[in-house]
Amino acid sequence: MKYDCDVIQDLLPLYQDKICSDKSRAIIEEHISECVVCQKMAVQMGDNTVEEKLIKEKNNVIQEHQKLVNRKTTTIGMTMAGILMIPVLVCxxxxxAIGHALDWFFIVLTAMMLAASLIVVPFITAAKRLMWVIVTATVSLVLLLLTCCIYTHGRWFFVASSGSVLGISVFFAPFVIAPLSRETKLQRHRAALTVLWDTIWLYLLLAACGVYIHGDVRYWYMAMTISTYIVVLVWIYVLIIDYGKRNGQIKAGILVALSGIWFGAANDVLNFFLAPVGxxxxxxxxxLDLSRGFWADDITVLNANWLFVIIVVSVCVGGLMICSGIVKEKREHEIEK
Ligand SMILES: [Zn+2]
Structure with a gap:
């Protein structure tokens, strides 16, 4: 044999992975056709069923462990649910026993549902725990409010429930909408969907309040005008941040300038729209009278002067950010070329 077995065996891994040169290949093939020891080794190396078996075994162990953990948490969840059922059953x-006179039974039931959604649901859901906790807790809270409202013969249900849902949504809607949008391939629009959901509940709350206080035309007009002024800005934020095609610096600059103008002009725009209803x-x-400075005793002048400063500062800062963003974009274009 021309070559030492050690040399051939060192080359075998390269041969198996088909990354050695044709010359080496020819040498190795010639050697293993004559040498039994190296031939055996080559066959063993080519046989990766052992490795596959090991991977399968490992996956099985992981799966079994996951099953055990799931079974355990489900048991804990069921036990908690059982404990929570005790007061419900007693009630x-x-x-x-007293002939259905206890209307408050339903308050206990819905209150227990709320407790269960917070401490049982995390244990019995296999995936998207946070989402299920938020959804079930919100539904239980609304049901609890409904039963309390019926029990006290109140008419505040819609005000309380729409206010609660809006409050919860502002903080937690992203945690529900993110996993749902991932499944429905709407992930790209999750911010818009979240703001849409919040917008709907804001207007529902305004409507509920209007009905509750028997609001007249002035209430509806004012509530809708003032809220819409703010909602429009929020939507512009979403559209620019999520759908704007320029870089982050330009977008941020636009938003800084726009926010300053929006805030500074708020009084004038709203005055314009609210003047018809007095x-x-x-x-x-x-x-505006800058000659009287920023400590004038006339509130109208003072207000106008400060609003003017806010607009000027935000437009300047925003403008600088936009300029530096444009410069950055140009430089990146040049680098690409
Ligand atoms: Zn050999």
Missing amino acids: LICNL EADGHGLGG
């Missing part, structure tokens, strides 16, 4: 028995307060930019 149900009392309720039946709700304009006159504290807009109209009283």
Whole structure:
């Protein structure tokens, strides 16, 4: 034999992975056709069923462990649910015993549902735990409010429930919408979907309040005008941040300038729209008089001067950010070329 077995065996891995040169290949093939020891080794190396078996075994162990953990948490969840059922059962028995006079049974039931959604649901859901906790807790809270409202003969249900759902949504809607949008391939639009959901509940709350206080035309007009002024800005944020095609610096610059203008002009724009119903307060930019400084005793002048400063500063800062963003974009284009 021309070559030493050690040399051939060192080359075998390269041969198996088909990354050695044709010359080496020829040498190795010639050697293993004559040498039994190296031939055996080559066959063994080519046979990766052992490795596959090991991987299978490992996956089986992991799966079994996961099953065991799932079974355990489900048991804990079921036990907790059982414990929570005790007061419900006691109340149900009392309720039946005194001939259905206990309307508050349903308050206990829905209160227990709320508790269960917070401490049982995390244990019995296999995936998307946070999402299920938020959804079930919100539904239980609304049901609890409904039963309390019926029990006290109140008419505040819609105000309380729409307010609660809006409050919860502002903080937690992203945690529900993110996993749902991932499944429905709407992930790209999850921010818009979240803001849409919040917008709907804001207007539902305004409507509920209007009905509750028997609001007249002035209430509806004012509530819708003032809220819409703010909602429009929020939507512009979503559209620019999520759908704008320029770089982050330009987008941020636009938003800084726009926010300053939006805030500074708020009084004037709202005064314009609210004047027909006699709700304009006159504290807009109209009283601008910079010669009287920023400590004037006339509130109209003071207000206008400060609003002016806010607009100027935000437009300048935003403008600088936009300029530096454009410069950055140009430089990146040049580098690409
Ligand atoms: Zn050999």
